[in-house]
Amino acid sequence: MTNAYDAQQSRGLLPAWGYLLGIGVVAYGIVPLLASDYVYDAILAPFLALSLAAVGLNLLTGYAGQVSLGSAAFMAVGAFAAYNFNLRIDGLPFILSVLFAGLTAAGFGVVFGLPSLRLKGFYLALSTLAAQFFVEWALTKFDWFSNYNSSGVIDAPPIVIFGVPFSGPSGRYYFALTVVLLLSAFAARLVNTQTGRNFIAVRDNETAARIIGVPVFKTKLLAAAVSSFIIGIAGILWAFAYLRTVEPHGFNLDRSFEILFIIIIGGLATLRGAFLGAALIVVLPLVLSRIGTLLLGGYFNSGVLDMSQRILIGALIIVFLIVEPDGLAALWIRARNRFFGALTSRRPAREVTA
Amino acid sequence: MSAFAYAGSLAAADDRNTQVTSDAGALLAPAFDAQKARTVLSLRGLTLSFGGIKAVSDIDLDVFPGEIRAIIGPNGAGKSSLINLISGLYRPQRGTIAIDGQVFSAVPASRAAKLGIARTYQNLALFKGLTVFENIVTGRSSTVRSTFIEQVLGVGRSPAEERDSRERADTVITALHLEAIRERPVGTLPYGLQKRVELARALVAQPKLLLLDEPMAGMTSAEKQDMAQFVLSARDDFNATIILIEHDIGVVMGISDRIAVLDYGRKIADGSPEDVRNDQRVIDAYLGVAHEDDAGAPAQ
Numbered sequence: 071m072t073n074a075y076d077a078q079q080s081r082g083l084l085p086a087w088g089y090l091l092g093i094g095v096v097a098y099g100i101v102p103l104l105a106s107d108y109v110y111d112a113i114l115a116p117f118l119a120l121s122l123a124a125v126g127l128n129l130l131t132g133y134a135g136q137v138s139l140g141s142a143a144f145m146a147v148g149a150f151a152a153y154n155f156n157l158r159i160d161g162l163p164f165i166l167s168v169l170f171a172g173l174t175a176a177g178f179g180v181v182f183g184l185p186s187l188r189l190k191g192f193y194l195a196l197s198t199l200a201a202q203f204f205v206e207w208a209l210t211k212f213d214w215f216s217n218y219n220s221s222g223v224i225d226a227p228p229i230v231i232f233g234v235p236f237s238g239p240s241g242r243y244y245f246a247l248t249v250v251l252l253l254s255a256f257a258a259r260l261v262n263t264q265t266g267r268n269f270i271a272v273r274d275n276e277t278a279a280r281i282i283g284v285p286v287f288k289t290k291l292l293a294a295a296v297s298s299f300i301i302g303i304a305g306i307l308w309a310f311a312y313l314r315t316v317e318p319h320g321f322n323l324d325r326s327f328e329i330l331f332i333i334i335i336g337g338l339a340t341l342r343g344a345f346l347g348a349a350l351i352v353v354l355p356l357v358l359s360r361i362g363t364l365l366l367g368g369y370f371n372s373g374v375l376d377m378s379q380r381i382l383i384g385a386l387i388i389v390f391l392i393v394e395p396d397g398l399a400a401l402w403i404r405a406r407n408r409f410f411g412a413l414t415s416r417r418p419a420r421e422v423t424a
Numbered sequence: 425m426s427a428f429a430y431a432g433s434l435a436a437a438d439d440r441n442t443q444v445t446s447d448a449g450a451l452l453a454p455a456f457d458a459q460k461a462r463t464v465l466s467l468r469g470l471t472l473s474f475g476g477i478k479a480v481s482d483i484d485l486d487v488f489p490g491e492i493r494a495i496i497g498p499n500g501a502g503k504s505s506l507i508n509l510i511s512g513l514y515r516p517q518r519g520t521i522a523i524d525g526q527v528f529s530a531v532p533a534s535r536a537a538k539l540g541i542a543r544t545y546q547n548l549a550l551f552k553g554l555t556v557f558e559n560i561v562t563g564r565s566s567t568v569r570s571t572f573i574e575q576v577l578g579v580g581r582s583p584a585e586e587r588d589s590r591e592r593a594d595t596v597i598t599a600l601h602l603e604a605i606r607e608r609p610v611g612t613l614p615y616g617l618q619k620r621v622e623l624a625r626a627l628v629a630q631p632k633l634l635l636l637d638e639p640m641a642g643m644t645s646a647e648k649q650d651m652a653q654f655v656l657s658a659r660d661d662f663n664a665t666i667i668l669i670e671h672d673i674g675v676v677m678g679i680s681d682r683i684a685v686l687d688y689g690r691k692i693a694d695g696s697p698e699d700v701r702n703d704q705r706v707i708d709a710y711l712g713v714a715h716e717d718d719a720g721a722p723a724q
Binding site: 256259260263264265267268270271273274275277278279280281282283284285286292296339 | 511512513533534536537538541542543545549550551552553554558561562563564565566567568570572575576577582585586589625629
């Protein structure tokens with residue numbers, strides 16, 4: 071994995087604040103000029119929620135090396151916790167509901183992260199499945215969580231931060247965007263601290279890390295907590311800003327796999343990969359549907375779309391694992407270096423020999 | 425001193441409370457006797473077996489401050505097992521390990537760094553996803569006190585710690601001539617350089633006791649010469665006491681102060697390079713038939 075090297079290289083082309091400024095200008099300034107309600111609701115909202123979930127999972131799986139198949143469970147914990155904090159504590163500001171919900175998800179993450187102290191690889195992945203099934207079961211079984219709603223599907227409350235309502239497709243977009251940028255900046259900082267280096271140390275060689283004095287257990291549980299916190303808040307975005315309903319089945323095992331696929335296709339242990347992978351997963355069915363209808367007309371119904379999408383994603387994962395294990399993020403960097411190499415012949419020479 | 429009496433007196437003792445202060449001394453030197461007070465490492469009756477095989481059998485060993493202490497012997501003699509015992513990866517069945525006067529029945533691996541122990545591995549154990557610099561900085565992990573929140577926000581204890589770690593890492597990088605590859609991911613480096621990075625990662629913690637498990641294995645002779653210089657520098661410039669396992673007898677004879685020879689888990693000789701070179705049991709077990717001055721050619 072060449073993520074650390076790539077990070078160094080990307081620092082060489084533009085300072086970090088340059089990237090942030092660019093992303094901010096595009097996301098807050100240019101996107102709203104171009105986006106329709108359809109783009110907000112069908113593309114940007116799920117993209118932001120899934121990106122954030124993938125950032126969270128990447129901290130745990132990509133950086134700290136703990137495979138998890140329970141991401142959707144932590145999203146569900148976040149969404150339902152936010153709903154219940156908001157419902158049951160009168161006058162609690164929405165932003166605090168979000169924060170407490172993230173902390174609740176983090177607590178669940180630590181509990182279900184405990185097996186990682188003993189288990190590795192496949193066995194750990196199986197134990198995270200327990201989180202997935204337990205949470206789905208508990209939320210369906212106990213009506214209290216959905217406030218005894220007869221259908222079990224509850225409408226998400228409106229998003230109001232410091233008295234400012236974030237309503238309508240663009241309002242929800244601004245809310246989700248701000249949350250995603252803040253938490254991604256947090257994650258980006260974290261992976262460049264000693265704690266972030268400890269994540270990778272534990273992943274790459276647990277024994278050597280322990281002898282060096284890395285607190286291995288603490289590091290694993292911290293990775294689980296921070297990861298679940300972020301994924302929990304991604305769950306709030308998924309329910310409140312995208313679906314606008316809170317229901318257990320929005321967070322089933324398929325969703326967990328989807329997030330895992332995003333970080334595999336996007337690139338393990340890169341935050342950029344989480345966004346690239348999420349973009350691909352969200353846009354792929356839309357593109358596929360257009361192309362399919364164009365080529366096959368009426369034969370390309372929703373069932374065919376669903377199946378062809380699964381086939382394509384499965385094939386993509388196999389191709390990426392074999393050809394480019396570092397994912398879209400590595401392709402991105404290679405393409406960019408080639409592009410800049412064509413523009414300025416001096417820079418890449420330094421990078422190659424560095 | 426009787427190894428058994430010594431071990432017995434410690435059998436029920438807790439890891440920490442076995443430090444005994446000498447009434448006579450003005451200094452609060454931990455001491456069972458005058459001899460032990462001066463050792464960085466003191467092994468008594470150390471025994472480790474896997475199933476029926478005794479990997480390490482009743483080993484006594486003293487290492488004094490500032491020594492380069494070589495341990496040699498044929499493959500399977502128990503050299504690496506001994507280092508794994510000292511660094512806490514294995515638990516001995518019998519015997520004691522005293523580190524700087526603190527006596528353990530088994531060294532807790534997670535406290536090894538805090539006890540001043542650092543090590544390298546026979547088969548590299550680097551963090552492949554990190555750069556050379558990041559690997560070396562991570563060698564300072566045991567000194568980090570700041571929480572992850574302080575680190576992310578860059579407040580509290582974190583900035584000073586991070587600055588200190590980075591400066592120390594760069595000092596070691598300069599000393600081991602790693603500047604040119606500072607930002608390279610270690611996984612992309614040739615074997616000899618990875619060995620050197622591993623030494624740097626161990627040195628940056630400023631260990632009292634540095635355990636080197638075949639630091640020159642698989643190297644070219646030029647690389648071995650460099651590595652020998654770095655080992656000497658680890659002692660002279662970084663004040664580490666060194667235990668060195670190495671098969672290249674020429675290098676071992678050249679840089680070691682004292683050499684212990686293991687065979688089938690037992691110590692068969694211990695002394696200066698000259699003593700060991702002329703010891704008949706060592707020649708039989710390891711060095712091979714003594715031709716004239718053939719110390720450079722160990723039996724395989």
